[in-house]
Amino acid sequence: MMDMDQLVALCRRRGFLFQSSEIYGGLNGFWDYGPLGVELKRNIREAWWRDMVSAHNELVVPAGAPSAYEMVGLDCTIIMHPQVWKCSGHYDLFHDFLVDCRESKRRYRHDQVQGRWVEAKGRRIFVATEAGGDEGLTDAEHKALKFFDLRAKHADELHWDGPLVSLTTVTDLSKVLGPDAKALGTLTEPREFNLMFETYSGALRDENSKVFLRPETAQGIFVNFKNVLDSTRVRIPFGIAQVGKSFRNEITPRNFTFRSREFEQMEIEFFCHPSTSRAWYQYWRDRRYRWYVELGLAGERLRLRDHEAAELSHYSCGTADIEYAFPFLPPGEFGELEGIAHRGDFDLRSHMEGKLVRQGDGLVVELDAEGKPKYRGSGKDLTYFDDQTKERYVPHVIEPSAGADRAALAFLCEAYREDTAPDEHGVPTARVFMKFHPRLAPVKAAVFPLVKKDGMPEIAREIYAALKPHVNVFYDEKGAVGRRYRRQDEIGTPFCITVDGQTLSDGTVTIRDRDTLKQWRVHKTDCLAELRERIANS
Numbered sequence: 001m002m003d004m005d006q007l008v009a010l011c012r013r014r015g016f017l018f019q020s021s022e023i024y025g026g027l028n029g030f031w032d033y034g035p036l037g038v039e040l041k042r043n044i045r046e047a048w049w050r051d052m053v054s055a056h057n058e059l060v061v062p063a064g065a066p067s068a069y070e071m072v073g074l075d076c077t078i079i080m081h082p083q084v085w086k087c088s089g090h091y092d093l094f095h096d097f098l099v100d101c102r103e104s105k106r107r108y109r110h111d112q113v114q115g116r117w118v119e120a121k122g123r124r125i126f127v128a129t130e131a132g133g134d135e136g137l138t139d140a141e142h143k144a145l146k147f148f149d150l151r152a153k154h155a156d157e158l159h160w161d162g163p164l165v166s167l168t169t170v171t172d173l174s175k176v177l178g179p180d181a182k183a184l185g186t187l188t189e190p191r192e193f194n195l196m197f198e199t200y201s202g203a204l205r206d207e208n209s210k211v212f213l214r215p216e217t218a219q220g221i222f223v224n225f226k227n228v229l230d231s232t233r234v235r236i237p238f239g240i241a242q243v244g245k246s247f248r249n250e251i252t253p254r255n256f257t258f259r260s261r262e263f264e265q266m267e268i269e270f271f272c273h274p275s276t277s278r279a280w281y282q283y284w285r286d287r288r289y290r291w292y293v294e295l296g297l298a299g300e301r302l303r304l305r306d307h308e309a310a311e312l313s314h315y316s317c318g319t320a321d322i323e324y325a326f327p328f329l330p331p332g333e334f335g336e337l338e339g340i341a342h343r344g345d346f347d348l349r350s351h352m353e354g355k356l357v358r359q360g361d362g363l364v365v366e367l368d369a370e371g372k373p374k375y376r377g378s379g380k381d382l383t384y385f386d387d388q389t390k391e392r393y394v395p396h397v398i399e400p401s402a403g404a405d406r407a408a409l410a411f412l413c414e415a416y417r418e419d420t421a422p423d424e425h426g427v428p429t430a431r432v433f434m435k436f437h438p439r440l441a442p443v444k445a446a447v448f449p450l451v452k453k454d455g456m457p458e459i460a461r462e463i464y465a466a467l468k469p470h471v472n473v474f475y476d477e478k479g480a481v482g483r484r485y486r487r488q489d490e491i492g493t494p495f496c497i498t499v500d501g502q503t504l505s506d507g508t509v510t511i512r513d514r515d516t517l518k519q520w521r522v523h524k525t526d527c528l529a530e531l532r533e534r535i536a537n538s
């Protein structure tokens with residue numbers, strides 16, 4: 001498997017990803033996409049929008065779907081009325097637990113710290129670490145030796161009790177040796193930390209002008225449900241899609257772009273009749289998984305995992321995650337790319353009635369000390385009237401919620417390849433190439449004259465000019481052609497078109513395939529058709 005450091009270096013060197021505000025030392029949890037990264041991410045967003053929304057044919061029943069359905073889009077603001085977040089539950093509940101270390105002054109997410117119980121010299125302590133897997137075990141041993149003042153050759157004096165477990169399993173924090181501490185018991189009790197970024201709207205800075213940067217795009221869809229119904233002719237079942245920035249003040253951003261504080265989501269809220277919602281949940285779970293497979297995450301590093309009952313949020317009757325075994329995670333661990341949740345009628349009811357809480361098997365409006373709704377809903381009617389069956393009901397919602405940055409990171413990790421291929425003299429040489437699906441590749445084709453003379457550049461420029469309005473192509477006439485191929489391989493360009501001596505006599509050019517290195521000839525006027533066909537059939 002690839003080394004993550006090499007991918008990070010390639011991303012920086014070739015302009016996929018930079019740290020935000022790098023010249024000022026960077027800002028933790030924020031990333032910029034460079035000239036190639038922006039193309040990759042746009043291609044991911046566009047593939048998603050096209051496959052889910054604009055190319056969806058509402059007249060036919062897709063494979064595995066309970067019926068035909070419609071899809072429309074929205075683009076909502078990042079800052080919304082604060083009541084949206086009070087009724088959705090984010091204001092009260094969207095938090096992580098953090099612990100502070102009094103000694104190192106560092107802050108940790110409670111559930112991200114792990115550790116192991118160990119006994120030595122008559123004392124039993126919990127050695128905490130931020131690392132997982134083998135790295136976590138090594139780190140814990142190293143820290144325990146230091147704490148008990150033992151040399152490595154006396155490691156057998158450490159009596160370990162059980163594997164690495166979460167810090168959340170430990171009740172007595174006085175026995176914990178914090179991840180960056182030398183003394184015991186320096187971690188504070190866990191406390192809640194709301195992940196929503198706050199700011200103020202307008203000239204006054206008081207409680208009444210406080211607003212939030214959205215932590216998800218979903219709520220913009222729910223609060224526009226009625227607008228969409230009233231302004232279009234969509235009928236249930238239908239979905240509303242939105243792509244846009246979301247913000248979460250993550251306690252410990254980490255793992256490249258995986259956990260960022262500003263990121264982009266691609267979300268669908270799919271509205272259906274309660275009686276068919278299970279079948280729709282199944283459809284979306286499978287459809288979304290297939291989307292990643294079709295775009296190249298086909299290996300064993302991709303999986304679809306159904307949540308256990310205990311993991312489900314209080315309103316959800318089913319959730320599955322699409323996960324990828326990112327190379328920065330310990331072996332056997334997976335990171336979430338997308339969650340598909342059956343959310344019942346929770347969201348629309350929350351925005352009608354007010355913030356809901358579970359009571360027995362049902363959901364009721366949460367009341368304050370005086371018995372009034374804690375957070376009032378909009379009071380607007382968000383039910384749906386089916387004019388054929390004459391039934392009025394609150395639709396159920398299936399939510400496939402994906403992250404564009406995590407998808408980009410997974411496609412980058414999956415694409416990274418090393419092999420050996422003959423150089424321009426036919427000598428086998430190490431090669432790094434990015435095996436992007438052609439739909440996602442930032443540059444679809446490069447156009448080269450074999451040499452910078454005999455009229456070859458003129459023909460190559462003509463081909464380039466003819467392709468450029470239709471596909472993202474790159475022109476290069478500098479240096480040996482072998483080296484030009486390598487530079488394109490490294491950024492994942494699937495095809496290279498070369499004008500050579502034969503072009504001058506019969507008008508054909510060679511097209512070289514990045515993955516197989518096979519070359520074939522087509523007429524110079526057929527390049528666009530050839531590229532379109534190859535990209536469509538990949």
Ligand code: ATP
Pocket residue numbers: 216248250257258259260261262263264265336337338339401402403404405406407
């Ligand atoms: P996690 O448990 O990893 O924090 P989550 O379950 O809170 O994720 P959701 O609320 O389901 O995530 O958000 C939907 C999607 O948004 C995720 O699957 C992921 O792709 C993306 N996402 C969420 N948080 C982040 C983040 N901090 N950085 C990048 N992408 C994110």
